[in-house]
Amino acid sequence: SDDLIQPPTVSVSPGQTAKITCSGDTLPRQFVHWYQQKPGQAPVLVMYKDTERPSGIPERFSGFNSGTTVTLAISGVRAEDETDYYCHSSDSGGDYVLFGGGTKLTVL
Amino acid sequence: QVQIVQSGAEVKKPGASVKVSCKPSGYSFTAFALHWVRQAPGQGLEWLGRIHVGRGETQYSQKFRGRLTISRDTSASIATLALSSLRSEDTAVYYCARDASPHCDTTPCSVAESWGLDVWGQGTTVTISS
Numbered sequence: 001s002d003d004l005i006q007p008p009t010v011s012v013s014p015g016q017t018a019k020i021t022c023s024g025d026t027l028p029r030q031f032v033h034w035y036q037q038k039p040g041q042a043p044v045l046v047m048y049k050d051t052e053r054p055s056g057i058p059e060r061f062s063g064f065n066s067g068t069t070v071t072l073a074i075s076g077v078r079a080e081d082e083t084d085y086y087c088h089s090s091d092s093g094g095d096y097v098l099f100g101g102g103t104k105l106t107v108l
Numbered sequence: 109q110v111q112i113v114q115s116g117a118e119v120k121k122p123g124a125s126v127k128v129s130c131k132p133s134g135y136s137f138t139a140f141a142l143h144w145v146r147q148a149p150g151q152g153l154e155w156l157g158r159i160h161v162g163r164g165e166t167q168y169s170q171k172f173r174g175r176l177t178i179s180r181d182t183s184a185s186i187a188t189l190a191l192s193s194l195r196s197e198d199t200a201v202y203y204c205a206r207d208a209s210p211h212c213d214t215t216p217c218s219v220a221e222s223w224g225l226d227v228w229g230q231g232t233t234v235t236i237s238s
Contacts, residue, residue, distance in 0.1 A: 030220055033224030034224075042203055052223075054226060086153050088222075094221075097219055099152060099154065099155060
């Protein structure tokens with residue numbers, strides 16, 4: 001299957017580390033990119049090519065690749081991090097973009 | 109600064125067609141690919157297709173093949189999405205977004221060579237209603 005699977009929700013206390021996963025059979029061969037989307041706004045790229053952080057994105061954001069699962073980690077979570085996160089990759093043939101279903105991060 | 113400005117909101121009847129345009133600025137129009145992504149109310153992101161602006165080549169989601177056309181006008185630096193046979197399920201915010209890969213200028217590059225979508229338009233609301 002070419003689907004990308006994300007947990008619908010992740011909850012974390014302020015100051016802790018949030019880990020949001022994206023799983024799929026194609027991920028050992030395709031890069032994953034991550035977006036943060038706040039209500040009523042366009043998505044913002046926060047991680048690309050699994051582990052690369054765009055300029056302007058805080059060092060609190062990091063990425064990890066462990067084969068069929070790629071993880072976006074947010075250390076020292078703040079209230080402002082509470083929003084939706086989406087992963088993006090490609091199908092097995094590299095012809096189509098796939099998005100995960102999205103994860104709502106809740107800061108307790 | 110680098111930005112993408114999209115055309116305004118549209119209201120269409122079922123069965124009609126819609127065109128949404130986007131005009132990037134602040135960089136060379138043909139140096140980066142452009143994607144179209146939509147988001148239905150309360151739902152996640154859905155990819156529609158991509159245009160390799162430098163070469164004019166397009167890739168479409170299989171879901172929309174046959175009723176979606178993505179084009180570009182290099183003289184005006186505008187990309188356009190055209191969607192036909194509209195139905196209520198097409199009600200969504202439509203986004204135009206730049207692919208960050210610097211390798212999609214005039215050389216071929218696949219969707220898998222994306223570096224993520226680093227610049228997004230403000231979104232265009234398309235409402236399908238009878």
